[in-house]
Amino acid sequence: MTTPVKLYVYDLTRGMARQMSMQLTGRQIDGIWHTSVVVFGKEIFYGRGISMTAPGKSHHGTPLETLDMGETAIDEETFNDYLREMRTFYTAEKYHLLGWCTTSHFNCNNFTADCVGFLTGGSIPDHIKDLPRDFLSTPFGQALRPTIDGMFQGPTPSPAVPPSVPPPAAASLLNSVASHAQRPSEAYNPQGPSRSHVYHIMNPTVFNSLLKNHQAVVAFFTSSTCPPCRMIEPHFERLAEQKGAAVGETNKAGTAAFAKINLDSGAAGSVAREYSVRVTPTFIFFLNGSKNGEMKGASVAGLESEVNFLLYQAHPPHPHQKLNVPEVRSISLDPILFTQNPPLDTINTKLASFIDASTPPAGRALTNDQLKQTISKEVLPYLKSRNTAPGAPSLPAIAATPAMLEKWTLASELLVSSLPLDSVFPLIDMWRIAMLDVAVGTWVSTSSESPLKVFLKKAKEAQDEGVDIPRNYTLVLLRTLLNSFKTPVLAAQIIKEEEEEGVRSWMTGLLVNSLLHQDANVRSAAAGLAFNVAAAIHKQRNVDGGGGGESSEDEGWQVELVSAIIEALDREKTSEDVVHRMVASLALLVFLSPSHETLSQLLEALQAKTILKEKLAKGGCGPNGVTKKDVRKLIEVTAAQFCPV
Incomplete structure (x- = not known):
């Protein structure tokens, strides 16, 4: 708590x-x-x-x-x-x-x-x-x-x-009258680019807290009367920028906390006495809260060497870092998007006809006419301003305001609750277009009742009741989820979500079922979503340093994804594009995973190597197996490097 x-x-x-x-x-x-x-x-x-x-x-x-x-x-x-x-x-x-x-x-x-x-x-x-x-x-x-x-x-x-x-x-x-006192100054953003990478230690309590919260700590003992300290200080700060977590980031993988302790300042001298520091500059290196090494003097090369050794001890490199897998390392991590522009007036007319044919439940907050007005008078002009049809004159861009998005979300929630599932897809398709706007994705990431939740919850309820989700609902929702990964903050939120009942959980259920869908377009969209998820996870690993240490990744969730992908690969016999997306997803999920041993055992149990090789043989995917050279090579490397016999 x-x-x-x-x-x-x-x-x-x-x-x-x-x-x-x-x-x-x-x-x-x-x-x-x-x-x-x-x-x-x-x-x-x-x-x-x-x-x-x-x-x-x-x-x-x-x-x-x-x-x-x-x-x-x-x-x-x-x-x-x-x-x-x-x-x-x-x-x-x-x-x-x-x-x-x-x-x-x-x-x-x-x-x-x-x-x-x-x-x-x-x-x-x-x-x-x-x-x-x-x-x-x-x-x-x-x-x-x-x-x-x-x-x-x-x-x-x-x-x-x-x-x-x-x-x-x-x-x-x-x-003077304090009329300006209530005018706020520039807001402080703890995530902004100006964050410091050096902790300035004022007393032993703060330093002990730093040791407790960081696996690796580099402590620079300095004083205001020390010329060698002034000489090496810029190099210390450079190393902090390159290899240190920003102040406030606790135990970020692949980094150390860098601390400066001025013996002339306040109670900081108590820290120096505790570690018997009598000369400056002195550098002490801590691993897991205990002193691990010490260096006296202003050797730039020596300091850099000691910092590198400390980081190696604290964050041993992932075993996959040694693999020669350019086919995996070169996979583009850009999200797969569905950007096709539909005829907006046509889908609005279709949605309006579905609304007119429905009977609103008693006591609903808005009438059918009010719901149609929200879509046609506020949502449609916004979408048209961002999606001009070929050959049509461009329109002035209209911003997606929070007020409009809130009204649209409420209207979506009311319509989903009153329309048959097979009549909702025009509404979802409108959101699919809007999700290509990063401003909309950012708003969704901060909203407690987002449209993603509205549509995914309805799909989950249908699954729980044993009702078949209409193909058009599934397809358009998958494509909307694809586009949600265009906004980095929303993508990061989805893959980190921990709620048992939320976007990630409901999305995973939809994804697992859709990978096995009989419709090729649904399978393609699902495979694209699997790739976007895997790419987002891989991006986060790169941010965290790609080390082999502890991670906050959800191992159980990734086991579920890998299992679903292997089963879908085994069944996919027609679409080389779907196979390509799923193999790329599999490679990214396993590569640099902190749970690589667990996933390796899973791949062995599921006979993943055999399944992958079958995609290359005749009849494994089309009459002659996978034919594209780059896809064949990716399959071969994934089978050889990540899948035990």
Whole structure:
């Protein structure tokens, strides 16, 4: 069970810095930031020691901004133990506004960064933790410091200007109406490209948490007075970018966590003493929480060699990495799509006739006329703007707005519940076209009631009741699922879904049955969907590093897919295209799989090698077997390299 972690952001100048910083300093500064962490129903912050209150009830009032820092698997009791330890470091006398810029003081943002790092492994936004030193060192900044400290540590949020603030400019700033304080600054995106790859360790608690959450850790012990440290630091950061997980990514396969520990900073010296570090630069390498190696000095080649050796120990290469299988490695991972443009007016007319012939159930939210209006007046113009018929004039593009997609999904749900199964295919075909729009796919990935769920659930209910799903319903739904893999975020969501009753589960049931369908077009669409699934899984393995270590992949699900593909291959005697898609799917599912031993045993039990070789013989697929040279070669390699005798 996880708990959300929030960051509350306050501007200690209450919007005045945004208004007047440019004229006073020559720089645009949007605020002097105070932050607190909100977790387990409490707001925790640092000022006059570590304080705790109900969220939004501190003397700072309402936060200017609330940022999502992710979720934590740490329980409240463990976090309370952590806070008790932190109280020995974050004391009232150590507080200083310039905590980020000094070696002996702490501020609220130091504290919040440590808490977020402990809870999630992530970090607070750079624009908060890296408040420019040159601004805070100006006469204006120095003049503001006692006022800001008073505002932070004082009991009330009164904006009154203390006598120490020099008039007129600073006084005007502090007395200005805080009309801009509620304007949110640029939102922090923890997945953005600017994420750091280096953890800055402030105390032993955070470092121990890092060791606990990462299989491999590279720790760089440095100091501000060490010239060799400054020389090797860029190389350390380069290695972190190349071989390190971004801050907040826990145990990403094929990577290490890179940590910088400045012996001059706060309680970080305690970490150095624990590992007997007396000189800088020193690099210590950790494997599974224990010290695994050490290097002193600024040898770039030595550092790179030690990092590579640590990664080899932590993430041994997958045995398939040694295989010479260019036929598999060169398979294009682009999804198979069905992009044919249908006559939209014709399918809309057909759908309208089906709706008119149906009797709406009593109490339904929308009438038949309202449902037809939604399709014809909102959905159809959008689809036409994106799918101009050959020779017809192009139309201005219409965006798929969330409001339109929500209405369309509701209409689809109501129609599926009232129309016979064989009358729904025009509606699904419209969604099939829309799924070629990445904006639609992205919306579907975030929607709790997506059209994919609506149509797949209906198919699952029919299967459970022993009702034959009409061929047109199955075919168009398979093609819609094909197109859903055009949107990477939706494809990743589908293959990672863990719900027992959800898109992946229902899709798999439809796929397994469709691979054995008597209709060649259905089998072709199903084989294409199997390929899209396998390609998406393979892409994720490449992102994760393709190592042989632990993985979050669902072994049982992949066993089900491989079994279905082998059975379908055994039965497929006519379509070389279907055979090609299924063999490519099989190769991608097995290649680099963390469960390759289990899948190898399964392939042996199912006599996969024999089945694959039969596709090459006369009568195995057409009169002369598979004839295309590239497909024959792929079959031969898959049988020889992945299928035991």
